[in-house]
Amino acid sequence: xxxxxxxxxxxxxxxxxxxxxxxxxxxxxxxxxxxxxxxxxxxxxxxxxxxxxxxxxxxxxxxxxxxxxxxxxxxxxxxxxxxxxxxxxxxxxxxxxxxxxxxxxxxxxxxxxxxxxxxxxxxxxxxxxxxxxxxxxxxxxxxxxxxxxxxxxxxxxxxxxxxxxxxxxxxxxxxxxxxxxxxxxxxxxxxxxxxxxxxxxxxxxxxxxxxxxxxxxxxxxxxxxxxxxxxxxxxxxxxxxxxxxxxxxxxxxxxxxxxxxxxxxxxxxxxxxxxxxxxxxxxxxxxxxxxxxxxxxxxxxxxxxxxxxxxxxxxxxxxxxxxxxxxxxxxxxxxxxxxxxxxxxxxxxxxxxxxxxxxxxxxxxxxxxxxxxxxxxxxxxxxxxxxxxxxxxxxxxxxxxxxxxxxxxxxxxxxxxxxxxxxxxxxxxxxxxxxxxxxxxxxxxxxxxxxxxxxxxxxxxxxxxxxxxxxxxxxxxxxxxxxxxxxxxxxxxxxxxxxxxxxxxxxxxxxxxxxxxxxxxxxxxxxxxxxxxxxxxxxxx
Amino acid sequence: xxxxxxxxxxxxxxxxxxxxxxxxxxxxxxxxxxxxxxxxxxxx
Numbered sequence: 116x117x118x119x120x121x122x123x124x125x126x127x128x129x130x131x132x133x134x135x136x137x138x139x140x141x142x143x144x145x146x147x148x149x150x151x152x153x154x155x156x157x158x159x160x161x162x163x164x165x166x167x168x169x170x171x172x173x174x175x176x177x178x179x180x181x182x183x184x185x186x187x188x189x190x191x192x193x194x195x196x197x198x199x200x201x202x203x204x205x206x207x208x209x210x211x212x213x214x215x216x217x218x219x220x221x222x223x224x225x226x227x228x229x230x231x232x233x234x235x236x237x238x239x240x241x242x243x244x245x246x247x248x249x250x251x252x253x254x255x256x257x258x259x260x261x262x263x264x265x266x267x268x269x270x271x272x273x274x275x276x277x278x279x280x281x282x283x284x285x286x287x288x289x290x291x292x293x294x295x296x297x298x299x300x301x302x303x304x305x306x307x308x309x310x311x312x313x314x315x316x317x318x319x320x321x322x323x324x325x326x327x328x329x330x331x332x333x334x335x336x337x338x339x340x341x342x343x344x345x346x347x348x349x350x351x352x353x354x355x356x357x358x359x360x361x362x363x364x365x366x367x368x369x370x371x372x373x374x375x376x377x378x379x380x381x382x383x384x385x386x387x388x389x390x391x392x393x394x395x396x397x398x399x400x401x402x403x404x405x406x407x408x409x410x411x412x413x414x415x416x417x418x419x420x421x422x423x424x425x426x427x428x429x430x431x432x433x434x435x436x437x438x439x440x441x442x443x444x445x446x447x448x449x450x451x452x453x454x455x456x457x458x459x460x461x462x463x464x465x466x467x468x469x470x471x472x473x474x475x476x477x478x479x480x481x482x483x484x485x486x487x488x489x490x491x492x493x494x495x496x497x498x499x500x501x502x503x504x505x506x507x508x509x510x511x512x513x514x515x516x517x518x519x520x521x522x523x524x525x526x527x528x529x530x531x532x533x534x535x536x537x538x539x540x541x542x543x544x545x546x547x548x549x550x551x552x553x554x555x556x557x558x559x560x561x562x563x564x565x566x567x568x569x570x571x572x573x574x575x576x577x578x579x580x581x582x583x584x585x586x587x588x589x590x591x592x593x594x595x596x597x598x599x600x601x602x603x604x605x606x607x608x609x610x611x612x613x614x615x616x617x618x619x620x621x622x623x624x625x626x627x628x629x630x631x632x633x634x635x636x637x638x639x640x641x642x643x644x645x646x647x648x649x650x651x652x653x654x655x656x
Numbered sequence: 657x658x659x660x661x662x663x664x665x666x667x668x669x670x671x672x673x674x675x676x677x678x679x680x681x682x683x684x685x686x687x688x689x690x691x692x693x694x695x696x697x698x699x700x
Contacts, residue, residue, distance in 0.1 A: 139683075169664025176671060329657045336661040336668070382683035389676035396672050400665075550686045 129619075129626065130198070133473070134296035134480070135373040141297065142374045143383050143390075145304040148459030149361045149370065150391040151311070153233060153428075156453060159355060159395040160402040161423025164335050166351045167342030174343065174352035175392075182565035183356035184388040186524075188553060189531065189561050190362050191380040192541035194371030198629050200470035201365035202612065204372065205527075206622050209535045215527050216471065218608030219365035222519045223467040225600065227491050229508045230464065231288070232499035234457035235281035236261075236429065237450045244436055244446025253433035263502045267588060270503045278500035284458070285492035291462050292469055293484045296373050300462055311455040315397055318448040322404035325439055331407020334417035335399055350575045353568040358516065360391055361460070363524025365467040372470075376631045381549030402427065405445070409435045425505075428453060465491065477617040506588065507596060513585055514597035517576045519604060525569045532562035547631040 136142040163171045197204035202216030239261070243249060249256035258264045263274050291299040322328060342348045361367060371380065403417070409431065410417045422431050428449075436446040465488065473483045498507050531537050538558045546552045585593055616622065657665075 169661060169668070172664060172668050172671075332665060333657040333661045336665040337658055338660055338664050379683060379686050382679065382686055385679035386676070386683055389672060389679050392672045393676045396668055550682065 129621075130628075133198075133373070133470075135375065136301050136370075137297050139374070139378055139383060141301040141305055142370065142378075143386055144308045145300055145459075145463070146367065146370055146383070146387045147390045147394075148304040148308050148311075148456075149366050149463030150359065150387060150460075151308075151394045152359075152361070152456050152460035153230075153237075153453060154355075154359050155391065155395045156398045156402070156456060157424050157427045159359065160335065160399040161421060161427065162351055162355050163399055164403070164421055165423075166345075166348040167339045168334070169336040169338035170340050170342050171348065171352065172338075174349045175355065178349075178352040178356040178568065179388060179392055181560050182353055182568045183360050183362065184384060185557055185560040186357070186362045186528065186565050187360055187367060187388055188381060188384045188545060188557065189528065189538075189541065190367035191371040191384055192545050193531070193537075194368035195374055195376070195378070195380050195631075196541060196544040196625050196629060198372045198376075198626050200372065200474045201368045201467060202471050203474040203616075203620070204368050206612075206616070207624055207626065208531065208537055210623055212530055212535060214605070214609035214612040215523065215530060216365065216368075216608075217611040218523045218605045219363075219368075219527070220468050220471045220611075221604040221607050222364050222515060222523060223366070223464045224487075224491060225511065225515050225519070225604070227461060227465045227468070228495045229499060229511050230457065230461050231284050231492075231495050232277070232281055232504060232508055233425075234454055234461060235277060235284045235499075237453035237457060238280045238284060239276065240429065240433070241447055241450040241454060243433075244450055245443050247433075247437050247442065247446075249433045249437070251437075253437070254430045256433075257429045258505075262505050264505050265502050267506050267592065268503060269507065269592075270501050271497075272502045273500055274502060274504070277504065278496060281496055281500050282492075284461075285488070285495065288458065288461055288465060289484060289488040289492070292465060292488060293481050295480050296466075300466060303462060304459060307455050307459055311452055311459070312394070314448050314452045314455070315394070315401065318445065318452065319397055319401035319404070321439075321441065321445055321448070322401045322408070325404060325408035327408040327411030328404035329407065330411060331403035331405065331417055332400065334407065334421065335403035346571065347575060350568075350572045354572045356392075357524070357569060357572070358520070359395065360388065361463065363527060364520045365471075366463045369467050369470045370463065376629060377548055378631075379549050381545050381551060381553060405435045405439070406431065408439060412438045474620070475611075475614065475616060506592070509586065510588055510592055510596045511600065514593075514601050517573070517580070518598075518601040521569060521573050521576070522601070523605070525566055525573065528561065528566050528569070532558075532566070538562060544631065 136145065163175070166174075193204050193208065194201075197207040199207060200216065201219045202213050205216035206213035261274075261276060263272070291303050293299065294302075357363070374380070374383075403421075406420050407417055409415075410420045413420065420431060432449055433446070436442040436449070439445050468487045468491075469480075469483045472478060472487055473480070476483075478486065498504065531541075538561060542553050542557060584590060585597070621627065
């Protein structure tokens with residue numbers, strides 16, 4: 116049964132009020148911009164190297180095809196069919212599931228707060244690259260002179276060198292968000308994604324020309340087939356695909372809701388999924404070619420210099436830049452790519468929150484941007500421009516990723532598949548204009564294979580965190596900023612779901628005019644047809 | 657580079673970048689049909 120909170124006469128204006136991408140190309144670039152983030156550049160190469168090198172390709176591709184792309188298509192179907200932010204889409208799917216959407220919104224808010232800090236570091240390092248400001252000791256420079264990190268404790272001692280670029284990052288992001296879906300997010304993606312790809316191709320070419328690059332590539336691609344017998348390697352592949360594709364925490368639901376109704380969401384999903392992996396492969400080649408050079412220059416083996424994450428970006432790469440010919444160019448390309456990849460991901464994360472606020476309350480774009488962006492920016496500046504910023508960031512990032520994103524994605528997938536039993540209806544929606552068509556295989560992958568893959572990743576992570584304190588941080592820090600935070604987010608989500616929707620919001624079922632099979636200029640119906648709900652019954656078939 | 661590493665690198669490139677090329681080609685082909693159906697609103 117359909118429920119409309121308030122006047123039904125507001126329905127025809129909803130699409131116009133929410134805004135949307137002007138074309139499929141803009142949507143695809145925005146989705147690629149969201150998926151391609153810092154993790155593609157600094158996480159994938161090391162995960163691949165650590166988990167069998169060339170042999171890792173097999174579980175990686177299997178994870179992409181059996182879990183990553185099917186899950187991506189699920190998010191697309193939910194958002195595109197229900198044409199709302201994550202909470203609104205879930206509310207339209209089934210009222211009782213709205214809290215899942217707010218849980219995802221909460222996770223995105225937390226991620227935005229700390230993700231901006233890493234972009235700010237990369238921005239600063241882009242300029243440090245010009246004069247090799249880190250000197251002979253990149254590690255000491257990063258933790259000491261730059262971050263001024265002391266003992267592990269939460270402080271209010273501000274580091275101006277982080278505060279200023281962080282404020283600039285937030286200013287830029289707020290301007291983009293205030294401009295709206297097409298003029299802000301769309302145009303930013305349209306310009307920056309090609310720039311990112313060109314910059315990284317230039318970096319890879321430069322890295323491949325360095326002496327020792329071959330040894331680096333050999334370390335990355337030489338297959339260790341015995342690794343395939345280890346469950347942790349398969350879990351690493353599923354985890355990498357999952358974290359890299361930005362699925363399961365509201366981003367792709369939100370972006371898909373901005374796509375016109377007669378679009379090929381399956382084909383778009385395949386392009387986005389393979390683009391994301393294509394960029395990861397490019398990053399792996401560039402990073403390990405550079406590491407090979409560094410190993411040769413220092414007379415070491417590649418395994419002695421290989422690293423990932425912050426260590427790769429802010430310690431290993433500065434060392435490479437210092438020693439490489441035309442190192443400043445390499446540095447600008449590398450850190451510039453990090454900034455662009457980070458910004459396009461950050462705007463997708465913050466859009467999840469802004470979109471939800473706009474859908475729930477009767478607010479304009481600018482008001483919602485300020486209502487979300489200013490508190491996020493202030494929190495970000497207070498927490499991460501201090502001498503304890505890196506510790507707080509490390510703990511929050513670890514727990515929000517492992518037990519925030521992973522759990523909400525798993526729960527959402529199970530609820531949609533097995534509780535709401537929405538897969539047949541969502542598959543039918545994708546098939547109206549989508550090619551290749553999705554069928555029983557997609558439903559099986561989405562309801563069984565992908566959840567099992569994620570569950571294994573989750574169990575292994577939980578086992579590690581219960582066996583030993585993460586990075587030996589103090590227990591109180593892990594309790595407050597880790598466990599308490601990940602428990603609070605779902606509670607907050609289901610509390611927010613109790614707030615009333617703005618007047619005129621259509622709930623329970625896809626909104627009028629959302630049927631992609633309907634003629635373009637057909638008059639919108641005032642309520643969903645009886646076919647809308649029954650399609651959602653019957654479980655994953 | 658060892659032969660095995662070269663082979664795996666080439667396989668990775670062919671599968672992932674080849675998969676991307678196929679996905680783009682498929683979308684463009686299907687997009688052309690959609691363009692005729694909906695007129696000038698389509699741009700890909």
